[in-house]
Amino acid sequence: MGLSDTPAFPLPRSARLAVFASGRGSNLASLIEAFPADPPAALARVALVVVNVPAAPALRQAQAAGVATRLICWTRYSGSRDAFERDALATLDRAGIDLVCLAGFMRILSPAFTRRWAGRIVNVHPSLLPAYPGLHPQRRALEAGERESGCTIHLVDAGVDSGPIVLQRRVPIFDGDDEEALSARILEMEHRAYPEAVRTLLQGDAHERSETASGASP
Numbered sequence: 242m243g244l245s246d247t248p249a250f251p252l253p254r255s256a257r258l259a260v261f262a263s264g265r266g267s268n269l270a271s272l273i274e275a276f277p278a279d280p281p282a283a284l285a286r287v288a289l290v291v292v293n294v295p296a297a298p299a300l301r302q303a304q305a306a307g308v309a310t311r312l313i314c315w316t317r318y319s320g321s322r323d324a325f326e327r328d329a330l331a332t333l334d335r336a337g338i339d340l341v342c343l344a345g346f347m348r349i350l351s352p353a354f355t356r357r358w359a360g361r362i363v364n365v366h367p368s369l370l371p372a373y374p375g376l377h378p379q380r381r382a383l384e385a386g387e388r389e390s391g392c393t394i395h396l397v398d399a400g401v402d403s404g405p406i407v408l409q410r411r412v413p414i415f416d417g418d419d420e421e422a423l424s425a426r427i428l429e430m431e432h433r434a435y436p437e438a439v440r441t442l443l444q445g446d447a448h449e450r451s452e453t454a455s456g457a458s459p
């Protein structure tokens with residue numbers, strides 16, 4: 242799948258976004274700020290937040306912002322990803338969602354799920370993909386002696402952090418940076434980049450990127 246194979250955006254109305262978040266929810270906050278439900282922004286509004294951890298700060302944040310929430314607890318499905326995903330898919334359909342934004346959801350979605358949402362599900366990852374997919378990308382970038390890192394917003398396919406790139410933003414790595422310092426610098430960039438990537442996608446402005454991580458534009 243490439244960006245050009247994805248269903249056409251823009252939509253002739255304000256898009257309904259669902260954000261899947263299970264952690265501290267800082268990207269969720271930036272998406273809610275950029276695309277408020279009330280009054281709805283012209284391009285899109287966060288219409289639903291799906292959380293799979295009851296204690297997640299993301300759940301309280303969404304509730305405080307007056308956004309509809311759905312807690313879909315993995316543990317309630319006796320470890321069955323199928324049942325969990327069936328419920329999630331039905332929830333998205335009922336809510337009339339146009340675009341799903343993953344923001345620290347902490348669950349790998351099945352190929353059946355990502356196929357069903359192909360071109361309409363995005364993720365944010367704290368590295369310059371295709372470099373450092375998967376876990377601890379900031380630590381691995383430091384260990385490799387990289388001089389820069391960044392964040393990538395990409396369409397989600399059946400692989401891990403492997404779908405077509407919508408947008409990348411770079412940050413420098415300074416001497417003496419530890420994992421915490423680098424993670425914070427990247428996260429701050431994510432908060433600006435994620436809404437921008439969503440806008441780009443919804444406006445139909447996303448184009449195929451052929452650059453490698455080292456050749457990607459800022």
Ligand code: GRF
Nearest residue numbers: 264265266267268345365367
């Ligand atoms: C971010 O680092 C993001 O890149 C990764 O998960 C983290 C989510 O952080 N996919 P937050 O919950 O949005 O603060």
